[in-house]
Amino acid sequence: MESPVRKFVLTRVKSDGIAPPQKSKIDYAGVLNPAQYDAVTTTKGPILVIAGAGTGKTMTLVHRVAYLVECGVAPQHILLLTFTRKSAEEMLRRAASLLDGRCEDVAGGTFHSFANSLLRKHAPLIGFGNAFTILDQGDSEDVINLLRTQFLGNDSEKKRFPRKGTINAVMSKSVNTLTPIAKILETDYPYYLDQTLAIEQIKERYDAYKLKHNMMDYDDLLLHLVALLKQYTGIRDSLSKQYEYIMVDEYQDTNRLQSELVKLLCSSHTNVMVVGDDSQSIYSFRGANFRNIMDFPKEFSGAKVITIEENYRSTQQILSLTNSIIDAAEEKYPKNLFTSKPDIADTPLVVSCPDENFQSQFITEKILSLREDGISLNNIAVLFRNGYMSFDLEIELARADIPFIKYGGMKFIEAAHVKDVIAHLRVLENPKDAVSWHRLLLLIDGIGPKSAQQIIDDVIAGTITVEQDAPEYFQRNRAGKNAEGLFKTLVAIHSADVSIEDKIDAVLEYYKPVLKNQYDDYPKRLKDLDAIRGIAVRYRSLNSFLSDMALEPPTKTQVDVEREDGDDESLTLSTIHSAKGLEWHTVFVIFVLDGMFPSARAENNPGEMEEERRLMYVACTRARTNLIITYPIGIYERESGMLLTKPSRFIGELPESLAERWVVSQE
Numbered sequence: 001m002e003s004p005v006r007k008f009v010l011t012r013v014k015s016d017g018i019a020p021p022q023k024s025k026i027d028y029a030g031v032l033n034p035a036q037y038d039a040v041t042t043t044k045g046p047i048l049v050i051a052g053a054g055t056g057k058t059m060t061l062v063h064r065v066a067y068l069v070e071c072g073v074a075p076q077h078i079l080l081l082t083f084t085r086k087s088a089e090e091m092l093r094r095a096a097s098l099l100d101g102r103c104e105d106v107a108g109g110t111f112h113s114f115a116n117s118l119l120r121k122h123a124p125l126i127g128f129g130n131a132f133t134i135l136d137q138g139d140s141e142d143v144i145n146l147l148r149t150q151f152l153g154n155d156s157e158k159k160r161f162p163r164k165g166t167i168n169a170v171m172s173k174s175v176n177t178l179t180p181i182a183k184i185l186e187t188d189y190p191y192y193l194d195q196t197l198a199i200e201q202i203k204e205r206y207d208a209y210k211l212k213h214n215m216m217d218y219d220d221l222l223l224h225l226v227a228l229l230k231q232y233t234g235i236r237d238s239l240s241k242q243y244e245y246i247m248v249d250e251y252q253d254t255n256r257l258q259s260e261l262v263k264l265l266c267s268s269h270t271n272v273m274v275v276g277d278d279s280q281s282i283y284s285f286r287g288a289n290f291r292n293i294m295d296f297p298k299e300f301s302g303a304k305v306i307t308i309e310e311n312y313r314s315t316q317q318i319l320s321l322t323n324s325i326i327d328a329a330e331e332k333y334p335k336n337l338f339t340s341k342p343d344i345a346d347t348p349l350v351v352s353c354p355d356e357n358f359q360s361q362f363i364t365e366k367i368l369s370l371r372e373d374g375i376s377l378n379n380i381a382v383l384f385r386n387g388y389m390s391f392d393l394e395i396e397l398a399r400a401d402i403p404f405i406k407y408g409g410m411k412f413i414e415a416a417h418v419k420d421v422i423a424h425l426r427v428l429e430n431p432k433d434a435v436s437w438h439r440l441l442l443l444i445d446g447i448g449p450k451s452a453q454q455i456i457d458d459v460i461a462g463t464i465t466v467e468q469d470a471p472e473y474f475q476r477n478r479a480g481k482n483a484e485g486l487f488k489t490l491v492a493i494h495s496a497d498v499s500i501e502d503k504i505d506a507v508l509e510y511y512k513p514v515l516k517n518q519y520d521d522y523p524k525r526l527k528d529l530d531a532i533r534g535i536a537v538r539y540r541s542l543n544s545f546l547s548d549m550a551l552e553p554p555t556k557t558q559v560d561v562e563r564e565d566g567d568d569e570s571l572t573l574s575t576i577h578s579a580k581g582l583e584w585h586t587v588f589v590i591f592v593l594d595g596m597f598p599s600a601r602a603e604n605n606p607g608e609m610e611e612e613r614r615l616m617y618v619a620c621t622r623a624r625t626n627l628i629i630t631y632p633i634g635i636y637e638r639e640s641g642m643l644l645t646k647p648s649r650f651i652g653e654l655p656e657s658l659a660e661r662w663v664v665s666q667e
Contacts, residue, residue, distance in 0.1 A: 018043045021070035026098055032063060035308040039273070040064045043071065043245070046266075046300035047273040048293070050333045053322070053621035054313030054583070057275055058091060061247060064273065065095040065103055068245055075105035079243040079265070083250050085110055091249075107243065111258050115221040119228070122235060126224055128214055135210070135217040141168050143215075147205045151198065162192050162199070166520035171203050175219040176255040176287035189520070222257040229264040240268035251276035251296070255287040263299065270300055278333050279326045282577060282615050290611070294331060311337045313583055315345040318627050321658045322620045325650055329613055330606065346660075348620075348627040350592075350651050353664045357538060359632045360396040362664050363588055366628065367402060367571060370586055377403065377569035379585035383576050383619045385597040389590060390573050391531045397571065408575030417515055417525045421532055422546070424507045428494055429542055431459060431466050443514050446482040455483060466490040485510065500545060501537045508533060530637075576619045587623035592616070592651055593631040595644040600637065616650045629659070 020041065029037055036056060039049045040063045051057035061080070069075055082088040088108040095103040107114075116134065123130050135143065145164040152161060162170070166189065173188070174181045181203065182196045192199075210216060216224065229236040246265055248254070251274035254262075266272050274296060281290045297303040311319055319337045326332060353359040367380060384390055387408055397404055420443060423436035430436075434456050441452040455477075458464050464473045469491050474484040489510040493503045508529055515529070516522045539545040572584065591597055598612035620627055629651055635644040646652065651659070 018071050018073075021067075021072075024070055025100075026063070026066060026070070028063060028067060032060070033308075033310050035306060035310070036060045036063070039275075039306045039308065040067050042304060042306070043068060044271060046270045046296070046303035048251075048296045048303050048305045049273060049275040050305065050307045050335060051275055051277055052307075052309055052311065052335050052337045053277060053280065053618070054311040055308040055337070056310075056312055057249075057277075057308070058087075058094075060308065061249060061275060062091050062094045062098070064247065065091070065106055066098045069095075069099060069102050069106075073245060075103055076107065077242065077244040078106045079114075079246045080106060080108035081111055081114060081246070081248045081262075082108065083110060083253060085113065087249065111254075111261065112218055112221050115225040115261075118225055118239070119216070119221065122228055122232070123224075125232060126228055127211055128216065128224075132214045132216050134221070135215055137168070137218075140217045141165055143209060144168050144171075144202065144206060147202055147209060151202055151205070160517075161195060162189065162520050166192075167199060167202060170199060171206070172217075172219050173287055174203075175223055176257055177289065178256045191523075192520075219257075222261065226257055226260050226264065229261070236264055236267050240265055244269060244271055246272045248272070248274040249276070252278055252281035252290065252293045253283050253286075253288045254292045256289050256292070259289065259292040259299075266300075270302075272300065279329070279335075279614055279617050280580065282580065282611060282618055284607075284611055290607075294333075305333070307333065307335050309335050309337050311339045312341075313624055314339065314621065315341060315625060316343055317345055317347050317658075318620065318623050318625075321348050321627065321654065322617055324654055324658055325613065325620065326617045328650075328653060330610055345625045348623075348659045349629065349662055350647070350654075350659045351628060351630045351662045351664060352647065353630060353632045355634060356392050356534060356632045357396075358664055359590060359630050360393040363393060363590065363628075363630065364396045364400050364402065366588075367397075368400065370626075375585055377571045380588075381572040381574060381579065381582075381584040381586075381622065382588040382590060383574055383579050383622065384590050385576060385599065385615070386527070387575055388528045388531045389596070391528075392535055393590070394573070395535065402571055403569065404571040404573050406573040408578030415525075415528060417519065418528055418532060420514070420518075421504075421507060421511055421529065424490070424511065425503065425542060426546060428466060428490060428503065429546055434460070440486065441483060443518060444482050444486065445517070451482075466494045500539055500542050501533075503542060504533050504536045576615050579622055580618055583622050583624055585624050586626035586628070587619070589616075589619045589627070589629045591631060592629050592648040593633070593635060593644050594646045594648050594652075595637055595642060596635070597648050598650070600642070613650060616648070 028040055032040060033056075036059065039047065039060050049057075049060065051060065065078060065080065068078055080088060080091060082091070088110065092103060092106055092108045095106065109117075119128070119132070120130055123132055141164040144167050148161070148164055148167065170181060170184050170189065173179070174184050177184075181200050182193070185193045185196055185199070210220065229239070243265060246262065248262060253276070262272060262274070274293070276293050278290070278293050281288060281293065284290065297305060314322075314337075316339050319339060323336055351362065353362055363382060367377070370380060371377060382390065382393065387406075390406065394404070394406075420440065423433075423439040426433050426436040427440070437456045437459060438452055441447050441455055442449070447455070455464070458473070458477075464470050464487065466487065469488065471484075474481045474487075489506055493506045512526070512529070515525060519525055536545050572579075574582075576589075597616070598609055602608035602612050620629075631647050631651075633645050636642075637644055
């Protein structure tokens, strides 16, 4: 009998063990550069993709999702973990559009949403009900405040005790970094180190309260899922087999709990791709662990490292400067960003100014010049290390009628402690300012709303004034006795003959103990008081200073909010942390002065100094066309007692060919 004729189709299998699509709808090689293509088409085993700033990280992830589906991987067997719901939805939407909706069943979301969905199914195994409540930060702090009050009782010795927000921050960082509370206090709140045992006891009560009332906070979602997967190997193995291919975005921002979760999900395979940039690891204060991305090849033996270096954002002049900054990092994955864009831009500028106000005036004039050249304010940003660094600039921008929106930190007159100081100065100028009186009186121990109103009524009636001492009033008025120190301070400086410098120095001397009593993070706020003084002493009169402080502020100021498109133009002021992931035509980076950026506290901590360098790298890589770095000289840092005169080491070490150096001087 004659054998039947058989036809065979031969498909070449990639060396990593998965067959490429026979008929692809997408020209991967045509739309991706070689490094991106390598990342997309490498499908087996652990992969670390180092995607430099502006190199198309999202495009790479989107096309890899599509490629896996075209290779025959069922969408429900793919898991994409991101840091925001918006980024996950955007990536999956783009992947679905590439393949006519075939990627819609890919599992994607944030670490916390993924943990929540799993715990809803398995919560009874760890003592919770499936319908547990998730506490947001405000809810958590309310519970902590209840437990704090119960714990302290009437113990006067514990009156100086961290507030609910501080306790919550300490406990959260301890959970996310798997670090003992004592170590967190030692590093971040050393003045509360003697309260370690008490905070640990409140933490125990907090955990018991949540369990009793079927509640979890955000940190618990990760903590309990990791514990669940460690304890119940059957659930862990089932999940690992379900999610055959795992991708993690922004891996440099993961904390220890998140990296532990990734490893548990890979218990039955090693098909995990993590994407990130070690040079943009800047969130250690939120618990992010730089070691996660650096140690990935050790944690996953045989990991393939792919580096994407072609930049689609910035000019080569800017990239050459940023490459030089990060090349000096002690520990990094080597990369050299480059672009195919034509060299049509100016060389980056490094500008020295004689003082802070000159810096503000220079930036203001430069922004006006850019605007005349047709650059929209929406395409210009001023970036800074800390929120207080823009205070003086905000005043100059307001004078020039330049609208701006500030992200990260508070605007000058919106910070509570700045408002406190301004209130003290306002009652000197207008003793009938009841609003300011109310604010500053309530800062005093022993004075509540009722007592404050009585004192205000007496001030309005002239029974007590800021013009002369009235010891008999304080002797007969029990509530007023608590305010005697305040009135003595105001009486001493009320005269118009007292300089504004002496007035504000006296107010700050009185207020600093109040600041310490009111705010757990008072050491950070002390710098803001220096900023107030530095601005005030340039004025000839208290009235003109307060008038400028009363300029109507912008209506928006918030951290990490979505930038809204609109017809109105607004300059962007932003901390560097809040600017990550964004870009502008022109970027100013200000106060690039040793002792301020990098901060003085990083001097004796190599790890912190390295993060400061990465922060500088992130700031400079936000610029597409123009990069202008400025620093004032001769800044007196009151906390350390140092005169800061040197440009940041990050720009001082740059080769002369990478930046033009200007000096601003008075005509």
